[in-house]
Amino acid sequence: MxxxxxxxxxxxxxxxxxxVGGFLEGCDxxxxxxxxxxxxxxxxxxxxxxxxxxxxxxxxVSRSVHFLLVSYMSLMILTGAMLFAGTDLLMCxxxxxxxxxxxxxxxxxxxxxxxxxxxxxxxxxxxxYEPAVLLTAAGFYVAAGSFNTADIINSDYSLIIKMPGFxxxxxxxxxxxxxxxxxxISTSHHAHQELVKGITTEMSGKNLGIFxxxxxxxxxxxxxxxxxxxxxKNPWSILAAVIVILLVYxxxxxxxxxxxxxxxxxxxxMTWIVTLFSAGVNLLVLMVIK
Numbered sequence: 001m002x003x004x005x006x007x008x009x010x011x012x013x014x015x016x017x018x019x020v021g022g023f024l025e026g027c028d029x030x031x032x033x034x035x036x037x038x039x040x041x042x043x044x045x046x047x048x049x050x051x052x053x054x055x056x057x058x059x060x061v062s063r064s065v066h067f068l069l070v071s072y073m074s075l076m077i078l079t080g081a082m083l084f085a086g087t088d089l090l091m092c093x094x095x096x097x098x099x100x101x102x103x104x105x106x107x108x109x110x111x112x113x114x115x116x117x118x119x120x121x122x123x124x125x126x127x128x129y130e131p132a133v134l135l136t137a138a139g140f141y142v143a144a145g146s147f148n149t150a151d152i153i154n155s156d157y158s159l160i161i162k163m164p165g166f167x168x169x170x171x172x173x174x175x176x177x178x179x180x181x182x183x184x185i186s187t188s189h190h191a192h193q194e195l196v197k198g199i200t201t202e203m204s205g206k207n208l209g210i211f212x213x214x215x216x217x218x219x220x221x222x223x224x225x226x227x228x229x230x231x232x233k234n235p236w237s238i239l240a241a242v243i244v245i246l247l248v249y250x251x252x253x254x255x256x257x258x259x260x261x262x263x264x265x266x267x268x269x270m271t272w273i274v275t276l277f278s279a280g281v282n283l284l285v286l287m288v289i290k
């Protein structure tokens with residue numbers, strides 16, 4: 001991949017990711033409504049909601065929340081730009097973790113009981129999914145011989161052949177990252193649930209709009225990592241990657257609509273068990289057969 005291609009892909013992510021992410025969320029709401037035998041909102045409803053948020057009066061509990069949320073969004077954009085530019089995947093994951101830390105601080109500084117509990121649970125979620133994320137980066141290195149995403153997609157075949165366990169573990173933790181039930185323990189799209197709105201309880205106006213847009217960026221980043229398992233030198237792998245991405249996204253919607261929220265203890269144990277026996281065993285096999 002030439003340097004010009006890398007720059008173009010990075011710019012495309014920065015510009016197009018929020019539009020694609022918002023459209024996917026709109027499809028998510030529509031499909032979820034159909035699963036529940038409702039008509040559901042228009043597909044473009046997420047864009048209407050965010051536009052309305054930026055027009056609302058700006059009221060904050062703590063002035064530092066805005067700075068922390070802007071930092072959260074900036075780091076998330078950087079993470080995706082690095083991924084699509086073909087740079088180091090491990091570094092992408094480190095920046096992703098740093099972005100999540102800023103989100104934690106944005107919730108913790110408000111001193112609200114709901115956001116404080118939500119922030120604590122956000123840390124628990126990070127403890128749950130980080131081992132799987134780091135093992136995925138290690139798996140790509142062992143399978144492709146490089147951390148660079150440009151080298152990974154230049155493989156002769158799809159690496160999912162060597163990394164089915166890593167793929168399963170990563171898709172599993174995506175349920176946490178996308179805040180889908182049963183793992184939406186730190187926040188929820190439904191205000192009537194246990195924590196009201198968790199870490200977003202005290203966010204309003206443009207702050208909540210920034211949070212939503214950042215979530216769209218993160219979802220596209222996660223789906224981009226899914227594509228790495230499929231992409232290779234064959235041009236047809238692009239079509240295969242798109243199909244797999246859509247299937248994975250549909251599975252996440254299905255899981256979110258067919259499960260109730262579980263306790264954080266159960267989430268932590270289940271995620272670590274899946275990580276150990278799926279990604280961990282796959283890594284051992286790769287190291288043995290290499």
